[in-house]
Amino acid sequence: MDQLSAMRVFVRVVETGNFTRAAATLDIPKTTVTNMVQALEAHLKTTLLNRTTRRVMVTNDGALYYERATQILADINELDGSLSNSQTQPSxxxxxxxxxxxxxxxxxxxxxxxxxxxxxxxxxxxxxxxxxxxxxxxxxxxxxxxxxxxxxxxxxxxxxxGMQAYAAPLYLEKMGDPSHPADLNEGHRCVGYLQAPSGRIMQMNFRRGEEQVDIDPNYIVSVNDARSYLDAAIAGVGIAQVPRFMAQKPLQEGRLVPVLSDWVCESFPxxxxxxxxxxxxxxxxxxxxxxxxxxxxxxxxxxxxxxxxxx
Structure with a gap:
């Protein structure tokens, strides 16, 4: 048995949650994954994984072995890399x-x-x-x-x-220019951006001098993709707070106009x-x-x- 290879396979099974996904990510047959884990358990004389028809569960011994194995594999990778990096191009x-x-x-x-x-x-x-x-x-x-x-x-x-609030000229012709961020909830509408981790609509943040205003936007449409968010603003659906780099081209083409320009929008890390x-x-x-x-x-x-x- 190649213990190092078996260790890598075992770690991947734990990380992916089952033998099928581990085999797919390693690009080897599922039977090979099964046989290597079984050989490793036989070598160690312990059960590392409990298998059912639906899932794979790590035993106490398996959890301890996984923790040490991941560190050993990381050390080996680092050692290999330190010797080869200066001699070959990364590939x-x-x-x-x-x-x-x-x-x-x-x-x-x-x-x-x-x-x-x-x-x-x-x-x-x-x-x-x-x-x-x-x-x-x-x-x-x-x-x-x-x-x-x-x-x-x-x-x-x-x-x-950097972020900036923008609107389409068509929208501003109909609704006028907002003069204060509070207007975005009174007489104006926005495009909502639905954040994937929380499922909540992203706030719009504005600052001018000592005044800080956080807006829960009044929206009629929300999307969970940044490109669709920008497209909705260009279409005149409402005001959107967009990264400046995304707005550069539609701004140059006259499809978007900055609004609330005397306010600073909170930057996005x-x-x-x-x-x-x-x-x-x-x-x-x-x-x-x-x-x-x-x-x-x-x-x-x-x-x-x-x-x-x-x-």
């Missing part, structure tokens, strides 16, 4: 998750640059504003907006994105997150660093846009 597949707006405007237009730097890395990019099971779906890292609440994730703040149990290998590290650089470049462009809006 392999990296699974990313991010919202559609981030993919469309921050990442995908610059993928040729990434490929020129790291030609041996293959990126599998999952796109959408949804909750992700990082372990079961074998996700290496994700670019996320807003402060993460999942305590099982390691988080790295890579920047903040951006984080790169990855599971605590997932070792940050060299291939993942270069992806994380590249994403962080893209966010920094975005901030420079955002500052230029603010200057254009003010002129």
């Amino acid at each position: 392999g597949r990296v699974r990313l998750e991010m919202a559609g707006a981030f993919a469309d405007l921050i990442v995908i237009p610059y993928l040729c640059d990434f490929h020129d730097r790291y030609p041996l890395i293959k990126l599998d990019i999952g796109v959408g504003d949804r909750l992700v099971d990082y372990i079961a779906e074998n996700v290496d890292c994700a670019l996320r907006g807003g402060t993460p609440t999942d305590q099982s994730l390691i988080v790295r703040k890579v920047g903040e994105i 951006l984080y790169i997150v990855y599971p605590q149990t997932r070792h940050l290998s060299n291939k993942v590290r270069v992806v994380v660093d590249w994403l962080a650089k893209r966010v920094q470049d975005l901030k420079v462009e955002e500052n230029r846009q603010m200057m254009r809006e003010a002129s």
Whole structure:
């Protein structure tokens, strides 16, 4: 028995919750997964997993073995990486998750640059504003907006994105310009953004000097995708508080107009997150660093846009 390989298989079964998903993420037959776990249990002379027709449950011995095995595997990966990183280019597949707006405007237009730097890395990019099971779906890292609440994730703040309230010219012709954030609940309507983790409509935050106003928007339509949120504002459905980088093109084309420009909107933090149990290998590290650089470049462009809006 190759104990190291069996250890890796056992860890993946625990993390994914069953043999079938473990086999799929490891790209090996399910029977191989079953046989390797059984061989490991025979070698250790203990039961690591209790199997039923519906689920796999970790025994007390299995939980102790899993905790030590994940640390051992992380140490081995780190040792291998420290010896090979200086000699070879990073290679392999990296699974990313991010919202559609981030993919469309921050990442995908610059993928040729990434490929020129790291030609041996293959990126599998999952796109959408949804909750992700990082372990079961074998996700290496994700670019996320807003402060993460999942305590099982390691988080790295890579920047903040500026926000601004916008409306379509058609909407303003019908409803007029709001003069105060309180108007958004009195005589105006907004587009609601439904946050995936909480299921609540995102507040709109405004600040002017010492005055801070938090608005629960009066909406007739809510969506849970940032691109659809922007599209609804462009269509004249209502006022939306949108990241400046998303509004840049429709603003230049005259499809959106800033409103409440004398108020500062609370910025939106951006984080790169990855599971605590997932070792940050060299291939993942270069992806994380590249994403962080893209966010920094975005901030420079955002500052230029603010200057254009003010002129």
